[in-house]
Amino acid sequence: MHKAGFVNIIGNPNVGKSTLMNAFVGEKLSIITSKAQTTRHRILGIVNGEDFQMILSDTPGIIKPAYQLQESMMDFVKSAFDDADVLIYMVEIGEKELKDEAFFNKITNSKIPVLLLLNKIDKSNQEQLEEQVQSWAAKVPNAEIYAISALEGFQVQEVFNRIVELLPESPPFYPKDQLTDKPERFFVNETIREKILLHYKKEIPYAVEIDTEEFFEEENIIRMRSVIMVERETQKGIIIGHKGAALKRVGMEARKDLEKFFGKQVHLELYVKVNKNWRNDQKQLKRFGYN
Numbered sequence: 001m002h003k004a005g006f007v008n009i010i011g012n013p014n015v016g017k018s019t020l021m022n023a024f025v026g027e028k029l030s031i032i033t034s035k036a037q038t039t040r041h042r043i044l045g046i047v048n049g050e051d052f053q054m055i056l057s058d059t060p061g062i063i064k065p066a067y068q069l070q071e072s073m074m075d076f077v078k079s080a081f082d083d084a085d086v087l088i089y090m091v092e093i094g095e096k097e098l099k100d101e102a103f104f105n106k107i108t109n110s111k112i113p114v115l116l117l118l119n120k121i122d123k124s125n126q127e128q129l130e131e132q133v134q135s136w137a138a139k140v141p142n143a144e145i146y147a148i149s150a151l152e153g154f155q156v157q158e159v160f161n162r163i164v165e166l167l168p169e170s171p172p173f174y175p176k177d178q179l180t181d182k183p184e185r186f187f188v189n190e191t192i193r194e195k196i197l198l199h200y201k202k203e204i205p206y207a208v209e210i211d212t213e214e215f216f217e218e219e220n221i222i223r224m225r226s227v228i229m230v231e232r233e234t235q236k237g238i239i240i241g242h243k244g245a246a247l248k249r250v251g252m253e254a255r256k257d258l259e260k261f262f263g264k265q266v267h268l269e270l271y272v273k274v275n276k277n278w279r280n281d282q283k284q285l286k287r288f289g290y291n
């Protein structure tokens, strides 16, 4: 018998959804930072076993959308409710239930199995933990609750094993050597965006989108050229920095990560372009993969 199914991870921003998916897959498919709204897409991570295929979806944290990009991000979350065979609702120690009632009701009324993962318990104590598990059990009575640390790997294998048990009987949906649904250029974009989230403050990371225009693999090297798009001229100056130092740092750090990811030498050329209002432009959003 072969099992396969979609296991979709949803929850508030910054609770550790991407950390968990990467831990399951064993690869850095999703970028991780301490800032909210790090993930903007629905990213598949596929774990293949001899007799199962677990298709995980990492999704953006649930927010109230203020502009078109965020609307599209929430469409990804909606789609993750639609095709799930197992729903993972991740919360972190100390948080309250989702502000978005519609999403929260979808979880509590779910007909499919829900695993509620209470994450970051490495930051907690026994008393707080017991109190939170009880309160979540009352709020989401249809869920199985696991207290975990995605970062430290605590209870991660147990959750994984439970998901495999819950997968429906099915042939695989993807070739068994496939790891994700995203193309190589996507990971280039995301790696660069991660460095921008790490090194720039306030609104800058949220005004940035990356477009990798060239990805050319030669025998010993991959040559890439990516444009960093910002919304305003002032943001362009900030990205580049004094004598180009800030941009150079982004390029160097991204290149190192990309060399690890692709297992090959990388040449990365970066430039910055003002693209007014891209966050509210349907056509452009579509081109950047938000549809």
Ligand SMILES: Nc1nc2c(ncn2[C@@H]2O[C@H](COP(=O)(O)OP(=O)(O)OP(=O)(O)O)[C@@H](O)[C@H]2O)c(=O)[nH]1
Pocket (backbone or CB within 6 Å): 012, 013, 014, 015, 016, 017, 018, 019, 020, 031, 032, 033, 034, 035, 036, 037, 038, 039, 040, 059, 060, 061, 062, 119, 120, 121, 122, 123, 148, 149, 150, 151, 152
């Ligand atoms: N202490 C602790 N920190 C964690 C744990 N899991 C994740 N984090 C940290 O929490 C932050 C957010 O992690 P992400 O995996 O990016 O969270 P996310 O839910 O994907 O966030 P968005 O994509 O913005 O919605 C990062 O700084 C992680 O290192 C954990 O188990 N313990």
Ligand SMILES: [Mg+2]
Pocket (backbone or CB within 6 Å): 017, 018, 019, 030, 031, 038, 039, 058, 059, 060, 061
């Ligand atoms: Mg994420």
